[in-house]
Amino acid sequence: MPQFQANVYVTLRPSVLDPAGVAVQAGIHHLGYSGVEQVRIGKFIQLSLTATDEAQAKTQLESICDQLLANSVIEVYRFELMEIVPKTPLTTN
Amino acid sequence: MPQFQANVYVTLRPSVLDPAGVAVQAGIHHLGYSGVEQVRIGKFIQLSLTATDEAQAKTQLESICDQLLANSVIEVYRFELMEIVPKTPLTTN
Incomplete structure (x- = not known):
């Protein structure tokens, strides 16, 4: 049977507040990168x-x-x- | 100043055990999908x-x-x- 590799991206709906994203954004600003906004954290499942x-x-x-x-x-x-x-194995004669 | 959208994918190193992935895999098998393997969970940050x-x-x-x-x-x-x-705004004369 054929095998498949799947990459799944699970993100919060745009209307849902993202407290983790807010916290990470504050941390990034604390590092001095004030130009960073709209940080949203999701799950990446392989x-x-x-x-x-x-x-x-x-x-x-x-x-x-x-x-x-x-x-x-x-x-x-x-x-x-x-x-x-x-990958088809190399056949050596 | 130009603005950029970034998608960051943070995953465990292949050599590192992924207990969350193991737990999710067991849950998937419990649902009856035994053909699923190598579940790895990472972070998807926008x-x-x-x-x-x-x-x-x-x-x-x-x-x-x-x-x-x-x-x-x-x-x-x-x-x-x-x-x-x-997007450049539509100019109506």
Whole structure:
């Protein structure tokens, strides 16, 4: 079965206050970088999954995100899905 | 001064154990998706910064990552930097 590499980005909805982002922004200003604004912290999740094809991998990943990785009340997610093509071993005669 | 949008990805070094990733993987298996492996959790940080040019923005962002956003002992980071081009207002004669 083909294997896929997924990168999932889970971020707070724009309307949701981000206390962690506010704290990090204050820390950055404290370091002297006053030109930094709108700091938002999210989750970057990497995983590999096996599926019969890309469509099934996409469906599986959507339901994993909906059920576990993102809290849909306050978070949104997007992901990238790449098939991992196994390197063909060099055959030496 | 030009404004830049930055997306920073902070991940654990491959050699470092990821207990959060292990826990999430167990949760995913519990949901019935046994084909999921190598779950790794990182931080996805978005921010905007003003700088004289892209080189300065890059230098600033590197030192912000080194000093605050990533713990270089156990984490690595990469980032994308995009200049925010203000939309020219429609002039109606």
